[in-house]
Amino acid sequence: MNDEIDKILTDWSLKEYIGVFKDNKIDADTLNLLDRDMVAQLIKPIGDRAKFLKNLSLWQNVSNDDSSLSLNLIDSEKFLTNSTNVSILNEEHKTISWSALNLTNFEEIEKPKEIICSTDTSTKYLSDTDSDQTTALLSPQSKNFKNPYTHEFKPLQDILNQSLDGRNILKFHKEEGVLSSNSRRKLCNLIIYDLLQEDINIRIPHEILFKYAQEIKSIFNKENASTYYVPYINNQKMKIKACAKGKLVDCLHNRKRDYRREQKNVLLDKKTADVQDNHHLELNEDLQQNLQWLKNSTEPWELVEKKWHATATFRTTELKTSDKSVAQYMAEFPVLQKPAGYQLLLLDFNHLYPGKGFLIYENFPILKNKILSYAEKKAERDSTLREIFQEKNTFTTNDDVRAGEVNTLRALMALPLLLGNPLAKGRKSTWRPSKQEASEGFITHICTPADLLTTIKRRRDKFQQHNITLQPFIIIIGRDYMNIDKFYVIINDTFYLLHTILDAVDVCFKSFQVLNCRYPIECVSTWQFIQKGVYQIQTPWDKNFVSINSLLTDIGMEIP
Incomplete structure (x- = not known):
């Protein structure tokens, strides 16, 4: 009990x-x-x-309730023939937790609904009571018609075995016994990409997602099927009504949304090119109006994003061709100084490097384990590296997400120590950063929020002393690696608060590319390793660091 x-x-x-x-x-x-x-x-x-x-x-x-609870996707009185009393309310889904239900035979569910991946972001459901709408949606002449999913169900084990990412997930689970949050995200992406590979507009029946949720539970025994899929519920007696939820449903909608956004961007770019050819003066007028609006307004956010996208080509080109500083650019567009301003930098990065936006979440979980394994061997002879792992023996937790985040931070902190530090040349002096300075230049760790402003001032003073411009950098706050509370990216005098260390690295890296900044001089090799090894980007300004190619080779990664 x-x-x-x-x-x-x-x-x-x-x-x-x-x-x-x-x-x-x-x-x-x-x-x-x-x-x-x-x-x-x-x-x-x-x-x-x-x-x-x-x-x-x-x-x-x-x-x-004397009668057992029965939930049905179409009729709340007919959902399960083998239903049991439910004793748990899942707060995440605001509905009944499936861990308390006896769902062993999916064939016992009558006439399941199908998830219709429509042109908007919502999920449509078909039922017997929606006969008119059903006819309209399923009619081949209807513009809303989506091809039904008629392909043979592919076992999850086959999907995992056919890709490097899938095999890495299986290997990680075998070694760790659990899945990390990044592994779960990758797992859902593999399933959804496989389902949509032939037709992005295909209609996915809900029993397919249900079966994959059950297979995930079977292969990864510590996972909960309800984490990945909770079907539509409509129980009149208990007044419970909720849409289908779970990681698989979220991933399906995200992939659909990304596809629609890419298609929209292609159309916008084509339309912009046509207008430039035929209505140059008119476009300039619209562009000037959009820029002026962005310089004077910070909301509503939906309109900010729309005008930001419309002016992306002009702004990013101007930053590369003009002498405008980051401080001047941030002051010119006050919306960048808002807490959510970093999202606009992410939009500009996607404009500059289409398809590269999510690579850190796909590639770094694979790199992380290799970096940690390599760094631990090096730590036997390197006292500075050894400090990163000194708490490892005392670190015990059943929270695999938290453990994964700590190991992500360790791997990132090890990078500047593994890659070495270049010679920094200022106008007045030559400065060779120590290993500690290289590490702090990449990610600065402080114990309390009270040290934040003092740390930034000390860093700014040091750079002024060497006559070097202070570039965007990361500060994390917490008493040790296991208890980090805040993740900040500092750009000029603007503080962006992020959720995880990987989010902070992602925003900081993309700000270098969008704002046309140099990497911080004491950790330039670290950021260039992330650029090449994680984002797979090459630029005309890249320096040839032997240490980067050497590390990529040592951990078994391809050299871009």
Whole structure:
């Protein structure tokens, strides 16, 4: 029973109270007896208490119902012939958790709905009650018609074995016993790409996603099928209605959206080229109006993105051909100083390097393990490298996502130490950065937020001393690698707060390319390694660092 209360509180996003419930000897049986006064004694914060009471109310209603709960994709009374009482509300999907359901035979589900990948971002569902709409959608003459999925189901094991990424996922799982967040993202992409490879507009039946979710659970035994797919639910009795959810559904919509965006950009570029040929003066007027609007406005965001895209070619070209500094550019477009301003830099990068935007999330998880393995061997004779791994023996956690993020940070911090440091030449002096300076130049680690402004001032003063321009850089805050709380990218006087270290590296790298900046002089080889090894980009300004080619060779990667 203790394991059951652990699972319930975890699924309700209240796992921090597991100890309190155990201390008070509350298990799944006594959970049904709690009232508001008892809950107030157990959970003091009002927000957490409200969340618990909401979930408890639904849990009690379901547990006390004499009839077993049946959910149906079309009719809520007919979904499962072997349904069981459901005792868990999954907070992530705002619906019933499938971990509590006995879903062993998909053939018992009657007349499943199909996911229609329509031209908008929403998911359409077909039911017996939507006969008119069904006829319209499925009619070959209809403009909304999508080809039905008629291909033979391909086993997940075959999809994984046929690609390098898939084999790396299997290898990672065999070595670690769990999947990382990046492995899950990669796994979903492999499945969806395989489903859509012949026709991007094909209609994917929901039972296909369901089967893949079950296969994921079978191959990777610590994964939960409901993480990847939770079907459409419409239960009139409990007043529960929710769209299909899960990583596979999200990935499917994202790939469709990316395709539509690429097609739209192609059309926009073609239209722009035609207008330039035939209506040059008119285009210049529109361009000037869009630029003027961006210089004076910062919202609404949807309009900002639209005008930013329309002016991308002009702005990026001007930055490369003019003497305009980063400070002047940031001041010229105040929207870049907003917390979400970095998203505009990402849009410009996608304009400059189409198809390269997500490579860090695809390539670095593969590079990471190779870098760590190589660095640990080197650390035996390098005390500076050894410091990165000194906490490894004491690092124990069941949270594979957190463990993966810590190892990502370790791999990144090891790069400047493995690649060495070039000779930095300023106008007044020649400065050879130490290994510590090379590491801090790439990612600066401080312990508390109180040190943030002092650290930036000290860094700026050092660069002024050597008469070198301070370029965008990364600062992370936390007492050690296992407890990093904040990830910042600093550009001029603008602070961008990111979610993970990989996000911070991604934004910082793309800002160099978009703003036409040089890499920080003390870690130029590190950023060029990321440019070549991760993003697979070459520029006319690349320097020939032997250490980069040597490291790529040593970890078994191709030299671009």
